[in-house]
Amino acid sequence: MLYRKYRPQDFEEVVGQEHVVKTLQGALETGRVGQAYLFAGPRGTGKTTLARIMAKAVNCVEYGKKGATVPCNKCPQCNAVNLGNSLDLIEIDAASNRGIDEIRNLKESAFTAAASGGRKVFLIDEVHMLTKDAFNALLKILEEPPSHIVFILATTEPHKILPTVLSRVQRFDFKRLTVEEITKKLKTIAKAEGIQIEETAVHAIAASADGALRDAEVSLTKLRTVIPSGPISAEQVSHALGLIPHTFHPQFLGYLLTGDKQQAIALIHNIHEAGMDLDHFAKDFLAHTRTTLISNFNSPDQAKLISIILAFTTARTQIKTSPIPQLPLELAVMQLL
Numbered sequence: 001m002l003y004r005k006y007r008p009q010d011f012e013e014v015v016g017q018e019h020v021v022k023t024l025q026g027a028l029e030t031g032r033v034g035q036a037y038l039f040a041g042p043r044g045t046g047k048t049t050l051a052r053i054m055a056k057a058v059n060c061v062e063y064g065k066k067g068a069t070v071p072c073n074k075c076p077q078c079n080a081v082n083l084g085n086s087l088d089l090i091e092i093d094a095a096s097n098r099g100i101d102e103i104r105n106l107k108e109s110a111f112t113a114a115a116s117g118g119r120k121v122f123l124i125d126e127v128h129m130l131t132k133d134a135f136n137a138l139l140k141i142l143e144e145p146p147s148h149i150v151f152i153l154a155t156t157e158p159h160k161i162l163p164t165v166l167s168r169v170q171r172f173d174f175k176r177l178t179v180e181e182i183t184k185k186l187k188t189i190a191k192a193e194g195i196q197i198e199e200t201a202v203h204a205i206a207a208s209a210d211g212a213l214r215d216a217e218v219s220l221t222k223l224r225t226v227i228p229s230g231p232i233s234a235e236q237v238s239h240a241l242g243l244i245p246h247t248f249h250p251q252f253l254g255y256l257l258t259g260d261k262q263q264a265i266a267l268i269h270n271i272h273e274a275g276m277d278l279d280h281f282a283k284d285f286l287a288h289t290r291t292t293l294i295s296n297f298n299s300p301d302q303a304k305l306i307s308i309i310l311a312f313t314t315a316r317t318q319i320k321t322s323p324i325p326q327l328p329l330e331l332a333v334m335q336l337l
Contacts, residue, residue, distance in 0.1 A: 002224075003217035006189050008049055009073050009082065011057075015185050015213060016177035017046055023172070024050070028057050028070055033119075034170045036142050036151040038127075040158035041174025044212025047154040048091075048125060055089040055121040056081045058150060059114070077116050087115035090122050094129040103130070103137040110141055110149050119148050127153040128160035135162050142168040176211020179203065185213060186220055195224055200234040208243050244271065244281045249288035256308055257301055261337040265330055272326045282316040282329065311336050 008014045011021045020039075027033050037054075039047040056071035056078045057063060063070045071078045080086035090109060092102065106122060114120040124130075130138065142151065142165065153169060155161065183206040190197050197220075205223070209216035219241055223232055226240050238245050248267065255264040271281055286309060293305040311332040318328035 001218065002189055002193070002221045003214045006185075006192075006217065008046070008053065010069075010071055011053060014046055014050060014053070016181045017050065017174055020050060020172045020174065024054055024057075028063065031064065033058055033150065035145045035147075035149060036169040037153065038158065038161070038166070038169040038171040039152060039154045039174060040171060041156070042176050042211060043156050044209070044214035045174040045176060046213065047174055048123065051121075051123045051152040051154060052081055052089065054150075054152065055086070055123065058121065059088055059116050059118040063118075077118070088118065088120050090120065092122065092124045093126060094124050095126045098129045098131055098134060100131065100133040100137050103134045103141075107137065107141050111146055114148055119150050121150045121152065123152045123154065125154045126156070128155045128157045132162075135165055139165055139168065177209075177213050178211075179206045182206035182209055182211075182213050182216045186216055189217065189220060193224070195220070195232070196230060197223075197232040198234060201232045201237045204234045204237045204243060204246065205241070207246070208237075208241060242276055242280075244276055244284060248281070249285050252285060253289055253292065253308070256333070256336060257304060259337050261333060264333045264337070268326050268329050268333070278325050278329060279316060279319050282312055282319065286312055286316065307336060 011025055014021050039051060041047060053071060056073070059077040060070040060072050061075040061077065062068035062072045071081075073079070073082065077086070077088070081089050090106070092106065110120065110122065112120075124138075139162070141149075145151065151169070153161075153165075158166070158171070158173075183202050186202050186206060189195075190202070205216050205219050208219065219237075223237060223240055227236055235245070237243060248271070252264060252267050255261075255267065268278075272278060289305060289309050289312070293302065293309065296302065296305075299305070312329070315328040315332040319325055322328050
């Protein structure tokens, strides 16, 4: 998997989370590393990656030396994390270890000194999945943590975490990466791997990832397997990943603005018959229409664009429960026209 091979190993390689990186580096430089952090944000945006980099940094032999850059990725502590066999980084997946017994075991481990003599870092992924009793047990540790402990809690749903736990952590909100940021990273990987891919194809992968760099890297891995030679085109990306060609969105909007009901219905039919994801089409179409609306505030089509957005927002919520998947979109067309 390319996302594993090209996972950032130091702060400088992290893409799109500069606000988090800068604060963590500042804490390391001043020696004011906190004992409990919360990394919150969409999946595939670098939460666990940054947690591992932080785990290396606090135990790196260069940590605390004036002018040193951490992690060094050369010392035994850094290498142990890179190889996945560090005794001082304990990773827990709360989705499958969500009970109070797991947190009690964690508490016992927390009061044991770090093998390196430095800090012991606990990374609890998807922490919102913990049971209420487990959260309460975790809270007791967070209230009076041993001085050698650093907790990094990662979650995609911070609103599910108890307020008492939130009050004990320093929170960082990770943002979705922009298409441009993902495109740049994909180009770097493609060049390093000798993957021939057209500019429009890279952009199509980046746009389909919904801000998750990891998803884009997984898609590039799949494409390299499916299309092992020759330049990869945007059309091949759409076919291999089941994406809607980007030309469909302005085309469909044009039919709605000109009142061409027959062509609009035909396009929905063609998308469904081709096995493409109607929900994905509706989502991207709404994004395209929103962009059109915002960039044309004084357009005579403004009222129509608003009506289209409202109609298809409703239609999209009905796709998954409709006995005929394309029916909500077809009804939206008929209501509008």
